[in-house]
Amino acid sequence: MPSRRHQLLARVVPRIRRAQDLVDEPTERARLERRHAALDPSLPTRLVPRFAGRFSVVTEELDxxxxxxxxxxGIDPARTVVHxxxxxxxxxxxxxxxxxxxRLALALGARVVMPDYPLAPEHSWRDTVPPLVELTSRWLEQGRVTLLGDSAGGGPALAIALALRDRGGPQPSELLLLSPWVDLTTSTPDTPxxxxxDPWLFLGKVHAYAGWWAGSPDDLARPEVSPALGDLTGLPRALxxxxxxxxxxxxxxxxxxxxxxxxWDLTYVEEPDxxxxxxxxxxxxxxxxxxRTTLEFLA
Structure with a gap:
């Protein structure tokens, strides 16, 4: 049974995030375009105590x-986490x-590479996945790389692994996927x-955002967009x-x-409720x- 703290967060987090379904796609598109025009590009660090004293940040430009x-x-990282x-x-x-x-960087003695990639509806996977494949490939030339993707980021993280496998050469050591969105076709019949x-995610938004990210209905099932539907052989171990x-x-x-x-060596941890x-x-x-499970896997 979930903890009381989880039950509280299950109510509070969606409210903080103002979670609700869209009215219609044109209204949602206009809302997001206004929001994106006013975005602050700096790294948000409010939840990390003494961030400046504990971490250095170099911001580069990619495409x-x-x-x-x-x-x-104070460390010379031997590992890179691409998040x-x-x-x-x-x-x-x-x-x-x-x-x-x-937290992961401190626990692993690693650097974290965090791309703030182009967003839908103005952009699609074509503006993000290919440059992230190149970015990850460059870090692989310097040593061990862990690929991390959460939620919508889980799909591109897995798509990067697929692309790197197909081209040969150095591969990520492992994949870490947190509630990943890996099938944008929502082909599984029990999704509704x-x-x-789900108190947080809504089908209307899922369909709209998936369509914008794909850019075309014909691209929804592509492995770059829905990597769960692709060829999964030869991938690094994953959690x-x-x-x-x-x-x-x-x-x-x-x-x-x-x-x-x-x-494929994928460990799946599914937690009830x-x-x-x-x-x-x-x-x-x-x-x-x-x-704890994550650190044991990444050790």
Whole structure:
């Protein structure tokens, strides 16, 4: 049974995030375009105590968008974590992403590379996935790389792994996927039933955001967009988390089944009645358990 703290957050977090379904696609598109025009491109660090004293940040530009390289002070990292953040493809890096990434950097003695990639509806996967493949390839030339993707970032993270496998050469050591959105076709028939249980994600937005990210209905099933439907052979070992109060859990189950069918080493941890991206939410007992499992996997 979920903790009382989780039950509280399941009510509070969607309210803080102002979670609600869209009115219609044109209204939602206009709302997002206004919001994107006013975005602050700086790295949000409010949830990381003494950030400036503990980390250095170098912000680079990649194909017109910023990439933040976060390194704990006083170490020479032997590992790089490339973190593709979530947010439905329509939201930038936020404080929760930075908090989780910096905790991981300290625990692993690693740098974190966090691209603030182009957002839908103005942009599609074509503006993001190819440059992120090149970015990850460059870091692989310097040593061990872990690919991390949460929520909507989980799909591009897996798509990067597919592309790097296909081209040969150095590969990421492992993949970490947190409630990943890996099937944008929402082809799994039980998705609507799980949408009714999810306090945070909504089917209307899922369909709209998926269409914008794909750019064309013909691209929805492409492996760059819905990597759960692609060829999963020959991928690095992976760890994936999802809860069952999450609209995306049917897609995670599909990925886990297809992984087992082809012998891909994917460990899937499904937690009953937990909400979307629970491993990155602060102060949850369930997140602490997921954290321990994650560190054991990445050790």
């Amino acid at each position: 017109g968008f910023p990439v933040h390289v976060i390194t704990p002070r 593709v953040h979530g947010g439905g493809f329509i939201a930038p890096v936020d404080d929760f992403h930075v908090r989780y990434a910096t 039933a799980y949408a009714e249980r 994936m988390f999802c809860g069952t109060r999450d609209l995306l859990v049917p897609g995670c189950r599909l990925l886990a089944k297809r992984a087992a069918d082809v012998g 937990l909400i979307h991206v629970f491993p990155i939410l602060p102060l949850l007992p369930e997140a602490r358990t997921a954290w």
